[in-house]
Amino acid sequence: MREEFRYMAELPGTPPEQAWVREYLETLSEWEGVVLAASVSRRLPASAEDAVNHLLSLCGGSVYLSADNYKGLGERWLRAAEKHLPDDVLEYIDLSAMGMRFAGDHPGYFVENHYAVCPPEDAMTAYQGRDSPLPEDNGWSLKLKLASAAAPEGVWLRLPDYQSIDQEDGSDGEIAAAKDALGVQSLDECTLLEARCVLPEAGAVQNQYDSIEDLVRDGNNLGFILDERGQGAAHWLERFAAALEYESCHTLRFALDISQNLDCYEWVSCEDLKEFAANHLRSCGVSEELITSGAICMKSYAEDLLETSGYMLTGDESAYVTRNTRTFSYNYSMEAEIPATPESVPAQKRSALPENILSAFPQLCELADVASPEEAASANAAIREALASQGPDGLRQLQAVMEYEECDSLEDAAAIATHLNCYSFVDIHDFCEVTKAELLSKGVDERALCCFDYETYAALTHDFGFIHTSDAAGVYLCRTDNSFQLPKWQEQDEMQGPTM
Numbered sequence: 001m002r003e004e005f006r007y008m009a010e011l012p013g014t015p016p017e018q019a020w021v022r023e024y025l026e027t028l029s030e031w032e033g034v035v036l037a038a039s040v041s042r043r044l045p046a047s048a049e050d051a052v053n054h055l056l057s058l059c060g061g062s063v064y065l066s067a068d069n070y071k072g073l074g075e076r077w078l079r080a081a082e083k084h085l086p087d088d089v090l091e092y093i094d095l096s097a098m099g100m101r102f103a104g105d106h107p108g109y110f111v112e113n114h115y116a117v118c119p120p121e122d123a124m125t126a127y128q129g130r131d132s133p134l135p136e137d138n139g140w141s142l143k144l145k146l147a148s149a150a151a152p153e154g155v156w157l158r159l160p161d162y163q164s165i166d167q168e169d170g171s172d173g174e175i176a177a178a179k180d181a182l183g184v185q186s187l188d189e190c191t192l193l194e195a196r197c198v199l200p201e202a203g204a205v206q207n208q209y210d211s212i213e214d215l216v217r218d219g220n221n222l223g224f225i226l227d228e229r230g231q232g233a234a235h236w237l238e239r240f241a242a243a244l245e246y247e248s249c250h251t252l253r254f255a256l257d258i259s260q261n262l263d264c265y266e267w268v269s270c271e272d273l274k275e276f277a278a279n280h281l282r283s284c285g286v287s288e289e290l291i292t293s294g295a296i297c298m299k300s301y302a303e304d305l306l307e308t309s310g311y312m313l314t315g316d317e318s319a320y321v322t323r324n325t326r327t328f329s330y331n332y333s334m335e336a337e338i339p340a341t342p343e344s345v346p347a348q349k350r351s352a353l354p355e356n357i358l359s360a361f362p363q364l365c366e367l368a369d370v371a372s373p374e375e376a377a378s379a380n381a382a383i384r385e386a387l388a389s390q391g392p393d394g395l396r397q398l399q400a401v402m403e404y405e406e407c408d409s410l411e412d413a414a415a416i417a418t419h420l421n422c423y424s425f426v427d428i429h430d431f432c433e434v435t436k437a438e439l440l441s442k443g444v445d446e447r448a449l450c451c452f453d454y455e456t457y458a459a460l461t462h463d464f465g466f467i468h469t470s471d472a473a474g475v476y477l478c479r480t481d482n483s484f485q486l487p488k489w490q491e492q493d494e495m496q497g498p499t500m
Helices: 003-010 015-026 030-042 048-056 070-081 087-092 095-105 174-182 212-232 236-246 252-259 270-283 298-308 362-369 373-387 391-404 410-417 428-441 446-451 454-461 487-496
Strands: 062-064 108-111 114-117 142-147 155-159 191-197 265-269 319-323 423-427 468-470 475-479
Touching: 003 015, 003 030, 003 048, 015 048, 030 048, 030 062, 030 108, 030 114, 030 155, 030 174, 062 070, 070 095, 070 114, 142 174, 142 212, 155 174, 155 212, 191 212, 212 236, 212 252, 236 252, 236 265, 236 319, 265 270, 270 298, 298 362, 362 391, 362 410, 373 391, 373 410, 391 410, 391 423, 391 468, 391 475, 423 428, 428 446, 428 454, 428 475, 454 475
Parallel strands: none
Antiparallel strands: 062 114, 108 114, 142 155, 142 191, 265 319, 423 475, 468 475
């Protein structure tokens, strides 16, 4: 703990408040220390409650390194505000006056050889004392304690550092402040003394990286991802936590990969079990009267249905989760860290399909449960043979067509597997990403993308007469060859007779 702030942990207050302040100060970063010095210069905290609010408000401050007087501050501000300012004009500008003008608009203090803008006063009211719970200090991804020859005792770096990618206001962020205090040009010149990650599932990150710069980059990415939360997607954090548990994740790189592949997991909240069971029964053709009669124990039925379909109940018993058949993309994990699954092993060295293909996705599991052992074995062999050359993509396509054709038997599933060439498929995720990039390149406002009809656009660009969207499989599909029909649809056509 930095000696100049030790008094804050001893201010009058409740033991939990004092413990909270003490724990925060233990990992106070260099950047936070500069802002805190300015904040307490403006107003000393009088209690532990005050100290909590001082620390919670630090993110509202700013730091300008190497601005030890108004002249230096004025030059920093001008260079940030005027991108095309010629160097030869600086000697004709009253830089001290410019610095004073900036300080007037952005009140703060000079701290050693830096200028720190104080957090807004109204930001110091987040914690209301004994009548409200102490907030969690979870607005970070990594905290790293780094040492160098200039600072052998070490300084803390707190990530994510948004200033490392966005410096429009000219201020300096966490990484720049740490490098300045450590006297280094690159963090790889430092020694990593300690590392903490907000995700326990990331494991001991200090043992996973040879380069501190690489660790900082991934720590930044984790912070950005956690803040974005799937662009506000519902239950994103719960889905992410469930996927981490399902995969028994223990590295930061794998955690980052999982965060980018959440569409590879099916997730059902325990609060929605009754609705899940009801929707399943509707898809089977069960009458609404029976579904709503109260005669079926929906919760128990849903639990049994999910467990037999391969779902895992999370440790906190809040949700069920399983992997679907979508392709998992590894963008962060190193080759040696990628598990030897059918998706990652070269085709010539593996069987592309699971041995028991009937457990690949819920609809096949359900059909297998009501089939005889002989029927199941025959269907398993037929589907494996039909999909042998297609791997995971074939499974996804089979899942989508079975959904579209309302497949209700393993015999029909095997027939579909052998006739996948009668359908065309478009990967939804890849199509949407390419389309977004295309629209943005044409000047479309990013805010308008959420209103764009990707399904209709896919139909138009692929010349589909109709389109079916399978969210479970992550594909759009269209029948492009009518030579194949399931027996039940053939019978229905014969009963209807020819049309005029």
